[in-house]
Amino acid sequence: MKIVHYVNQFFAGMGGEDSAGTGPELRDGATGPGRKLASLLGDEHEIIATAVCGDDYAASHPEFAAELVARAKERGAEMIVAGPSFTSGRYGMACARIAAAASEADLPALASMHPDNPGIGEAAGTTVVESGLTARQMKDSLERFAAAALKIASGEELTARDGRIGPVARTNRFAADNAAQRAVALVLTRLGGDRDATEIPLPDFDSVTPAAPIADAGEALFALVTEGGFVPFGNPDRLESARATKWVRHSLDGLDSADEGAFMSVHGGFSTVWANADPNRILPLDVAREMEREGAIGRLHGEYLGTTGNGTTVADARRFGMEWAADLRQQGIQAAILTAT
DSSP: OEEEEEEETTTTTSOSGGGTTOOOEEEESOOTHHHHHHHHHOTTOEEEEEEEEOHHHHHHOTTHHHHHHHHHHHTTOSEEEEOOOTTOHHHHHHHHHHHHHHHHTTOOEEEEEOTTOGGGGGOTTSOEEEOOSSGGGHHHHHHHHHHHHHHHHTTOOOOGGGTEESOOOOOOOOOSSOHHHHHHHHHHHHHTTOTTOOSSOOOOOOOOOOOOOOSOGGGOEEEEEESBOEEETTOTTOOOSSSOOOOEEEEOTTOSSOOBTTEEEOOSSSOOHHHHHOGGGTSOHHHHHHHHHHTSSSEEEEEEEEOBOTTOOHHHHHHHHHHHHHHHHHTTOOEEEEEOO
């Protein structure tokens, strides 16, 4: 097969965070870890090109994946592989998006990341194989990645024994035992000491380490972000009132307050009467402007970012957070004030 391999800016040798805003490109042949991957794949398969994109750009421009996959198909790609991304969240999300875009384009695809990578939430409907925790496990990760890619190239399905992780499409099947028998067996297993045995694995919610405080708020560029369903009056973007699948951005330039009739909340988890009477209750633009004038904060960013937190899935919320962070970093923002309901 002719294969295109996706890596981020770091593994392409372009640089670290200083190059995270680099846009998508396609390079001839294998690059970085792709060289070792190519040798593991053997002579029957060829990495004809390496797709590259900066982590920040990929997180804030989801359309990059379809663009790169289209370019790969023009080059004659018959399969797309992405990673390994280990536990790097933006890189993992990019790998998942590349794999998903390839699947939509009817190309076999495979991504590699650690089970704790936030990109797993973006990988529904795609195939992901487990990598190590960090790049120190690159050798073992590439060997597993290559073995899985060879299996997919031959038309076989990956299983947990191959290191497959992430969501797998549910299929109906007949169980050997009825529900009562399985329930008793599970209880006995639990009583026997196996506290993790289950027929329905529960999600594992991770914890987030807070960022270090900024040295001087009076010199910093701040942004306002919110999950309060805050939108311009009339909700022109049609932001959902619950189970949001997207986020919005709108200008605050020239505004000293979020006035009634100019903004509103579409949040479906509480009565918005008082919020819509004074939208500053959701996005405190009036107080932020006062702090800006007093010098308590250096300057306020000219846009706000917003979504609705009511019933939103953990996977979507995690994606919004990574996209916001990447976007704000590209704008040079040093601190964000997040208002919730």
